[in-house]
Amino acid sequence: xxxxxxxxxxxxxxxxxxxxxxxxxxxxxxxxxxxxxxxxxxxxxxxxxxxxxxxxxxxxxxxxxxxxxxxxxxxxxxxxxxxxxxxxxxxxxxxxxxxxxxxxxxxxxxxxxxxxxxxxxxxxxxxxxxxxxxxxxxxxxxxxxxxxxxxxxxxxxxxxxxxxxxxxxxxxxxxxxxxxxxxxxxxxxxxxxxxxxxxxxxxxxxxxxxxxxxxxxxxxxxxxxxxxxxxxxxxxxxxxxxxxxxxxxxxxxxxxxxxxxxxxxxxxxxxxxxxxxxxxxxxxxxxxxxxxxxxxxxxxxxxxxxxxxxxxxxxxxxxxxxxxxxx
Amino acid sequence: xxxxxxxxxxxxxxxxxxxxxxxxxxxxxxxxxxxxxxxxxxxxxxxxxxxxxxxxxxxxxxxxxxxxxxxxxxxxxxxxxxxxxxxxxxxxxxxxxxxxxxxxxxxxxxxxxxxxxxxxxxxxxxxxxxxxxxxxxxxxxxxxxxxxxxxxxxxxxxxxxxxxxxxxxxxxxxxxxxxxxxxxxxxxxxxxxxxxxxxxxxxxxxxxxxxxxxxxxxxxxxxxxxxxxxxxxxxxxxxxxxxxxxxxxxxxxxxxxxxxxxxxxxxxxxxxxxxxxxxxxxxxxxxxxxxxxxxxxxxxxxxxxxxxxxxxxxxxxxxxxxxxxxxxxxxxxxxxxxxxxxxxxxxxxxxxxxxxxxxxxxxxxxxxxxxxxxxxxxxxxxxxxxxxxxxxxxxxxxxxxx
Ligand SMILES: Nc1ncnc2c1ncn2[C@@H]1O[C@H](COP(=O)(O)OP(=O)(O)O)[C@@H](O)[C@H]1O
Ligand SMILES: [Mg+2]
Numbered sequence: 001x002x003x004x005x006x007x008x009x010x011x012x013x014x015x016x017x018x019x020x021x022x023x024x025x026x027x028x029x030x031x032x033x034x035x036x037x038x039x040x041x042x043x044x045x046x047x048x049x050x051x052x053x054x055x056x057x058x059x060x061x062x063x064x065x066x067x068x069x070x071x072x073x074x075x076x077x078x079x080x081x082x083x084x085x086x087x088x089x090x091x092x093x094x095x096x097x098x099x100x101x102x103x104x105x106x107x108x109x110x111x112x113x114x115x116x117x118x119x120x121x122x123x124x125x126x127x128x129x130x131x132x133x134x135x136x137x138x139x140x141x142x143x144x145x146x147x148x149x150x151x152x153x154x155x156x157x158x159x160x161x162x163x164x165x166x167x168x169x170x171x172x173x174x175x176x177x178x179x180x181x182x183x184x185x186x187x188x189x190x191x192x193x194x195x196x197x198x199x200x201x202x203x204x205x206x207x208x209x210x211x212x213x214x215x216x217x218x219x220x221x222x223x224x225x226x227x228x229x230x231x232x233x234x235x236x237x238x239x240x241x242x243x244x245x246x247x248x249x250x251x252x253x254x255x256x257x258x259x260x261x262x263x264x265x266x267x268x269x270x271x272x273x274x275x276x277x278x279x280x281x282x283x284x285x286x287x288x289x290x291x292x293x294x295x296x297x298x299x300x301x302x303x304x305x306x307x308x309x310x311x312x313x314x315x316x317x318x319x320x321x322x323x324x325x326x327x
Numbered sequence: 328x329x330x331x332x333x334x335x336x337x338x339x340x341x342x343x344x345x346x347x348x349x350x351x352x353x354x355x356x357x358x359x360x361x362x363x364x365x366x367x368x369x370x371x372x373x374x375x376x377x378x379x380x381x382x383x384x385x386x387x388x389x390x391x392x393x394x395x396x397x398x399x400x401x402x403x404x405x406x407x408x409x410x411x412x413x414x415x416x417x418x419x420x421x422x423x424x425x426x427x428x429x430x431x432x433x434x435x436x437x438x439x440x441x442x443x444x445x446x447x448x449x450x451x452x453x454x455x456x457x458x459x460x461x462x463x464x465x466x467x468x469x470x471x472x473x474x475x476x477x478x479x480x481x482x483x484x485x486x487x488x489x490x491x492x493x494x495x496x497x498x499x500x501x502x503x504x505x506x507x508x509x510x511x512x513x514x515x516x517x518x519x520x521x522x523x524x525x526x527x528x529x530x531x532x533x534x535x536x537x538x539x540x541x542x543x544x545x546x547x548x549x550x551x552x553x554x555x556x557x558x559x560x561x562x563x564x565x566x567x568x569x570x571x572x573x574x575x576x577x578x579x580x581x582x583x584x585x586x587x588x589x590x591x592x593x594x595x596x597x598x599x600x601x602x603x604x605x606x607x608x609x610x611x612x613x614x615x616x617x618x619x620x621x622x623x624x625x626x627x628x629x630x631x632x633x634x635x636x637x638x639x640x641x642x643x644x645x646x647x648x649x650x651x652x653x654x655x656x657x658x659x660x661x662x663x664x665x666x667x668x669x670x671x672x673x674x675x676x677x678x679x680x681x682x683x684x685x686x687x688x689x690x691x692x693x694x695x696x697x698x699x700x701x702x703x704x705x706x707x708x709x710x711x712x713x714x715x716x717x718x719x720x721x722x723x724x725x726x727x728x729x
Contacts, residue, residue, distance in 0.1 A: 134341075214411065214413065216409045216410075216411045216413040217413050217415065219375075219378075219380050219400075219407070219409070219413065220407065220409060220413035220415075220474075221415075221426075222378075222379070222380060222399075222400040222401065223378050223379075223380070223400045223401075223403075223405060223406060223407040223484075224401075224406075224426055224427035224430060224474070224478075225400075225401040225427050225430040225431055226401065226430055227401065230430060234415075234426075235415060238415070238416075238417035239416060239417065241417075
């Protein structure tokens with residue numbers, strides 16, 4: 001279970017190496033239109049190398065995406081198949097003016113923000129512990145990863161039983177009612193389950209980032225008079241920024257699509273539905289392909305926007321790259 | 328500014344490695360001391376202990392008369408320069424240099440003034456707004472120095488600060504470091520594995536091997552009066568020639584002929600436990616073309632004839648490589664030195680004799696040549712413990728002394 005074997009780890013180190021090796025030339029290349037012969041050949045090679053992966057991705061994902069966009073532009077309810085017709089953006093108007101959608105959107109956003117924030121803090125702590133541990137490092141890492149290794153649905157069920165009065169140890173311990181039947185406590189439990197499950201993943205990604213901080217840099221900071229906290233905030237965090245952004249991106253996208261835990265814990269009751277849950281209910285339960293597809297497309301767009309914002313942030317995040325500030 | 332005293336300082340790592348052993352060293356206020364030795368001999372560990380980056384296992388460290396064993400690096404008021412420069416990649420040159428001052432909570436104007444001054448000294452003014460990634464190696468190195476000097480610390484600690492630079496830049500920066508240290512008069516401990524740097528930079532040089540100090544002294548003294556085989560082989564470039572020598576009837580049999588011995592060395596060799604085999608050490612410049620040596624001088628040395636292998640003319644003098652037959656000198660120290668220098672560089676033990684002859688010598692490759700060497704300048708070492716037998720009260724007097 002090596003850290004660097006994770007795709008994120010690979011991306012992290014690629015981010016870190018970029019500035020020292022190729023950035024200056026690349027920068028020149030991007031700004032000034034006439035590319036040298038070499039540069040152009042290099043760029044062509046880059047495209048060629050990406051091509052197979054890109055083709056497979058397009059082949060696998062393009063059809064369903066286009067198809068769901070197509071469906072979202074139609075009135076198409078399997079219960080009333082004869083009423084199928086092209087209605088343009090009407091479905092979007094319906095969804096975007098619907099309070100259930102916005103409630104679900106709010107719940108999803110809340111879960112995303114809270115869980116990712118808490119996971120970042122806890123994951124960082126865990127990463128620091130794992131990074132510092134000298135003896136039994138393997139054991140510490142393995143045990144920290146256990147929650148991530150358990151199938152989400154199985155873990156969700158164990159949380160559900162734990163919080164069910166009568167059968168569950170947690171329900172009896174912390175409350176007299178049934179926490180999964182009230183909105184606030186349900187949401188808290190959903191978030192708890194999410195955090196418990198994915199903090200190890202966050203920790204792993206962050207640990208890959210910690211490995212990027214050169215030992216000498218911390219030594220230099222020590223002799224420069226930094227306290228441990230100052231070393232962390234002024235030296236480690238800036239150097240780790242790309243790794244942190246990768247971790248945040250992965251987790252944010254994941255968290256925004258939260259489904260399993262809600263499905264098992266509350267089934268969306270008491271206004272605890274996420275957008276994925278809502279889309280699922282409309283598509284599979286309600287058999288309303290038009291509305292369901294519209295929601296899917298909206299989720300897709302939101303996720304794309306999140307990804308776009310993060311990728312924009314990466315641009316200036318790589319250590320040493322100062323594209324933004326250069327005259 | 329302060330003196331630094333290491334009192335029987337040792338360091339053993341949790342895995343059992345003893346990196347530094349009973350190091351005693353007194354560094355005076357304002358002194359420039361070089362720690363030199365092959366890699367892995369404990370130089371960095373020693374420096375890190377002075378900085379507080381490594382705990383001291385035993386012994387006492389005093390800076391400015393105060394015991395600092397248990398003080399954190401930030402409370403020791405020392406500045407350190409690293410081989411990797413260790414510049415903060417997210418900060419500009421100005422921010423890098425201002426960092427220690429900002430941590431010390433100085434006000435903005437003072438910080439700016441100090442940074443500007445240091446930048447001027449190190450010719451960094453046009454680079455102040457750049458990030459480290461956009462600097463050359465030499466520039467980064469100067470920024471690292473700048474970050475150290477802005478604070479006016481009690482001492483500078485430098486761990487191979489020039490090792491990542493190319494040869495030419497290294498020589499340039501050497502003078503920069505030297506000038507800076509003289510100007511500021513700050514106590515400096517400088518670590519290097521390069522004996523040339525050690526010879527040219529410091530007031531005093533500390534030679535380390537396997538975690539222990541071998542000899543401490545001004546560069547010239549180490550060169551002229553090495554206490555043991557290791558020091559003799561480490562200092563000097565090209566290094567000293569080492570030859571096997573067998574003791575027989577009050578003289579030495581070597582590949583260069585029979586070396587007569589003076590009373591003092593003879594007495595040493597009469598002791599019951601005295602070695603029967605020795606290692607003869609001669610520096611390249613103590614050879615001379617026999618033709619060019621006058622009668623008077625000739626009597627103080629020994630002549631031999633050997634085939635010339637290579638002649639390298641340096642203009643001012645000639646490096647001439649001779650092939651000599653005979654047993655090779657062997658000792659643990661020599662193997663270590665050869666391993667550290669990389670196979671090719673350490674010629675000391677091969678069948679090759681490196682000599683530096685006057686430029687006037689008409690020596691040519693392929694021919695055989697008579698060469699003279701100065702017996703008053705040779706050293707004799709005990710191969711079992713490396714001790715220099717020609718050393719008397721810290722002075723080396725050659726083989727003939729009475
Ligand atoms: N953290 C460590 N744990 C164990 N051994 C170490 C550690 N750091 C250094 N050493 C060992 O201590 C010895 C001295 O290392 P060092 O001081 O770095 O040598 P150098 O003279 O090259 O700077 C080496 O043998 C090295 O392997
Ligand atoms: Mg070192």
